[in-house]
Amino acid sequence: MTDDVLMDKVFRAFDVDNDGYISDDEWVIGMSIFLKGTIDEQSKFCFSVYSTRGEDGYISREEMFLMLKNCLVQDIDHDGKVSVEDYKQAVRQETLLIEALGPCLPIPRCKDTFLELIADDKHKHK
Template sequence: MVNMKTFMIEVEALCKIFRKLVTNASLNSKALAANNAGVIAKAGSSTDGIDRSVFRELLHSTFDIVTEETLMERIFCAWEKGYEGLPIRLEGWILGLSTFLKGSQAEKTAFCFRVYDLNGDGHITKDEMFALLRNCLIKQPQEEDPDEGVKDLVEIALRKLDMDKDGKDYQEAIAEEPLLLEAFGQCLPSDRATVSFLSTLQA
């Protein structure tokens, strides 16, 4: 059972962090516009919420998520925002961090699935796996087909994660083997980063 006092302290701290991130982004945007007459800041965009660039910096510096651009973009898109492409608003910020930091295995699995389902069709296809794994292997200059190793990796992943070839077994595979949760790239914070961030909420 969650202690209500602890819960309220954490929510208030998350609200303060959100307001600080939005305010800092707004100030940076105004300073950039003032220093460069050719740059026109989008009206209201910096005060609506946390945008992609602020979110990416937060993932990298606070949650130790160091991954390629494709996954960073997918994490932003999978976050609870209400509408695609919009900045993350306060409610989405709190709901997203709830899953990110304290989510159940099922919630984290659903989040990772949304990240890896590149086209949003409810399946992680062979092509999506290939796109996600493409940059994880170092290409050797002497290789005739540099993508051959990635194709082999995709086949191994398919055998483990899609037993009946319907593209729908990700959740079942993770329930059976939780270590496969981030098989296609890091999209959740490390345990160390989670503990560190949660401790700042109590300060």
């Protein structure tokens, strides 16, 4: 992570008691969730990072636009636009960026089920 704003938000998510310091316990619990948490724990953590207004229970439209603005990290040649080459290069560097603007690929479970169905159907018609 190299984005200062995002790092500040991650710090605040770790700093549960909001005292401006990360205690040993906060560090261990935060790293545990950060690295090995359940999907629910990691979702709650990420939500707290993305929601800049604290614990209001929502991510505002303005916060979403700010996050989308950060997607311009894909603008490799810094011309203010993301070309297909920019996009491909950014995805090669960080595969999570492939769906940064929204999901457009099937989830692995659905993809695997579909491929199994095709394979089964192919064997039946031989």
